[in-house]
Amino acid sequence: MSFETIYKELITKKNFFDANEFEEILKKIKTAENKEIESLSGKKTDQKTNSAKIQVNKKAEEHKDKGNEYFKKKDYQEAIFSYSCAIEEDKSNPVYYSNRAAAYACMNMADNGIDDCLKAIDLDPTYVKAYIRLGDFYSTSDPKKALDFYNKGLKYDEKNLSLKKKISSLEFMKNSGDVDSGLGGKNFEELFKDPKMMQMASEYLKNMDKKDLNNFKDLFNKK
Template identity: 35%
Template sequence: MADVNKLVFSIVKFLKDQTTQENLSEDSIESLEVAIQCLESAYNIDTQDESHIARYQVQRNLLDIFNSQISSEPESEFSTLSLHEPTPEEKEQAEKLKNEGNNFMKEEKFSDALECYSQAIKLDNKNSVYYCNRAAAYSKLNKNIQAIEDCERALNIDPQYSKAYGRMGIAYTALMDHESARECYRKALELDPTNQSYQNNLEIAEQKLKEAAMQAGFNMGPMGMGNMDFGQMLNNPALMNMAQSMMQNPNMQQMMANFMSSMSGGVPYILFCVGKGPGRSKGVDGKVFILLSRGQQLAQQMEQTNPELVAQLRSQFGRGPPPGSDPGQQNGDNEPPK
């Protein structure tokens, strides 16, 4: 607790020094004074008390300590300028830390593994494996942005590192960025064509993109029937029977007649016929089954007249697999760290 009080003492001293700066407004100075009072009250510290000065005051002021630390730090542990050639002893110690981190990963102690990999990087920041392994730990902790950044650092060191692309793909998938994930898996496969995990994950990413495109297409109008497979619909006996029953309803017949007579030129439509009787052509006769147009009026009227048919059409053609089904799950990062 003494170290914390020393820090707070230094902060209060710094804030008091700031209240004497001429470039601060009266409101800013008042805010600083409130902050000082709060800190002194919370930590029971008085910068004017001789006993507190003896116990908590350090030789250098807080700003000097801060500037000294900043100037001594490298630009970044990942910066090209900060890359240094580790000594043999540093390499040996870094490898031990990496192996310790790998053991923590097997035990699912991901935070401990992360710390080990970070310490290894401080000793040897030119080793792409350490960054890639830390990316795996970040992913397990759901810190996917950091995982992507570490994979990029690994690839800056070793552009042919397929595992870094694979792990980056997993992180992008967790962020629901399937486009970026697909590109990562493609690059991983280019470098490691026989890796079945990359192939599986690539197929899943492509499937997710197709589903998103289909969903966007199916959201056309209230019936959600865009790009429907009408050939499949006409070959479905249950739907055809429902359609025939619906068309026997006088209200539906009148609705269809009114709709057809009111259509203006240039409105595209598709007309299907079902049943038996005169005028039949190739097994389909002149009884009207359904007319679909880009206008929404018919869709709305069909929804009101026969919601069961619309619900079944949606289920079979516009809404994908039934609830609870699993169309495919991303392969996890089950590869052990190197």
């Protein structure tokens, strides 16, 4: 029943009330009507706000998709620009920061990439990809720190094979000697007398890619 109908019904029963009672009832109905109007107005405002947010997110996604296209083409500078545009549209999405970090990595801009990864984690502490990228940034300069980030990522995705591989790679280097000093000067045969080390080396070498191979060579060449 609308308020207009209530008013009409009330007027037909006007003679049942004295003047003061009738006036008081009208005030209460008017108050209820105003609250209803405010409520409906608020809902419309919320709908407009939500619609605006969806529109903003749509723009952000378009910029992100462009960034992904540039990234595939190895045009990392344009990718960074597109991801930055996505961030301007929506600063709350950790994916945009993580994607830009990947582009920064390809431009050898580690500091910028690390900042973006940390921002992504600040927005979503369970965002595994950001931990992986942080580990990658530190894998050469600070292997211990890299291992820490990889392990944090694994805590949120225990079945992540890529993470397990990266961890086993750094664990192998850590257990085969000081990760900061390498194996220069150590007896190669003595190193692999330990069956556990042999097993670790086997697993490590089996899944080795080009980057791993370079790290492995560096491990034995450090002085």
